[in-house]
Amino acid sequence: MSYEVIRYESAEGVATVTLNRPDVHNAMNEAMRRELTRCFGDIAVDDEVRVVVVTGAGERAFSAGADIREFVEPAAPTRFREQRKRVDFRQAMDRCWQPIVAAIRGYAFGGGLELALACDIRIASDDAQLGLTEINLAIIPGGGGTQRLPRVVGRGKALEMILTGARLSAAEALRIGLVERVVSAERVQAEAGELARTLADKAPVALRYAKESVVKGLELPLADGLRLEADLSTLLRTTDDRLEGARAFLEKRRPKWTGK
């Protein structure tokens, strides 16, 4: 895979996607949106990748959001029609069965925070600032922010953030459940890497079904969610890895997963 404004690396089951425009705090332009869509589309069908880490290049930003320079270009109807045809990269992320970890250092504003919200687990540096700041530019979040933020922090807090365009500290983000962990700036990448390796060591099919059960279940009425959980749980009782897990426990050794 070759890219210009993102970087992609993959080793031992962990893929790392890095937004790579540090000169503009990794602001997302059209090229970046296209590359992210292609990248996550490929990851979704790559069985070698078991966990994904998303991060920003440089020390100051995860991403400062959409590239505001593109906002001053005339809004040609043909451009909108082209955009409507395309899959948003955050929807491409939704199709990934692999857990996605956001390693957030510095600024995560607008589309940058929306990208983090499309991840499954968020780790932030203690100097991070996070916000859906679109209202200050007379627009609203259009990359899933108005839908994903209330599902993460609740309706009142989401409305407060979206209507004021406030920039939250990492400590406040942790308090309201917008991020799962806050660590020192130097530790963010290492912490995300360690978490990713922990997840990549789990039995692949169980990892996949665990995410599917939680993520899809949240969109279902409770009875249907419980049915989904029961089905996936029953399916997992048919795997070789389930036998291997039990045998390894009884034989006091590390399991060797085959993904079967």
Ligand code: COA
């Ligand atoms: N789009 C395009 N360029 C951006 C950008 C964005 N979203 N955010 C930052 N940049 C550019 C700046 O224009 C500047 O470019 P220059 O060096 O050519 O002047 C460069 O990145 C560095 O940014 P700067 O503002 O000088 O850094 P800072 O540390 O003083 O402030 C921010 C950082 C993130 C607080 C500030 O840049 C900002 O508020 N950005 C906009 C965030 C936003 O509203 N995002 C939502 C978009 S919908």
